[in-house]
Amino acid sequence: MRAEDLDEQFPIVDVDSDALEAARMIAEHGLPGVIVVDASRKPHAVLLASEVLHLILPRYVQDNVMLAGVMGDALADHAQRLAGKAVGEVVPKPPRRIPSVDARDGVIKVAAEMAQLRCPLIAVTKNGRLHGVITASRLLAAALKS
């Protein structure tokens, strides 16, 4: 079984797309994160769900988690701070190594890359362009099918 037999095609998250839209995609598909691509559809960055939460929260809460306990529950208000910002502006800098395999790579290779980077999802590329995404739990499901 190869990466291209297992990957899923989610809507493309472009570096220029709205950060709020990227957050929506993560939420709607229940993903641990998304792969962000550049204009040529080459993987540009990985944006994890926990990182989006980091982007949403006000700095003073990040600096003092105790404060979070006494705040109201207006998480939805904070989420609006993503609106109007491009994904490319908010992805972690400097960019980390993007977890990525080729569409023709075998599942053992995919598992090895994911395990090494301790990453919950990986980009699958074909001719350097994003072909799809595989989550660690999906790969695990394939491994457990006997």
Next chain:
Amino acid sequence: MRAEDLDEQFPIVDVDSDALEAARMIAEHGLPGVIVVDASRKPHAVLLASEVLHLILPRYVQDNVMLAGVMGDALADHAQRLAGKAVGEVVPKPPRRIPSVDARDGVIKVAAEMAQLRCPLIAVTKNGRLHGVITASRLLAAALKS
């Protein structure tokens, strides 16, 4: 909104339960990982999907990812190495800080903890015992509901 309004109850993963069963639960529910509890239902460890992949793969593949490219695709055979092992034996040692909040904590607190630990899931406890689990994408979905 509080943690207990948002958490999900998945089957309990006990330290003494079979590691292969823990892997199945991650796969079946499409989770980024599971919270492992001790005999008193207190969170004991977090086991991520990518870590299970790490446990499944033979050491020689971990040491040399290039080798993974030339191997067959018998990931399912490797998964069997989890069988008969207790979860408590395979969770990462030394234990990391377990991402955890109280059932009555507000969602801002939950988001802050998750963002700080950059963790895709968090344990929700009531009187110190596991009450449920919240994934980062689920919390994000709650934040985006306006």
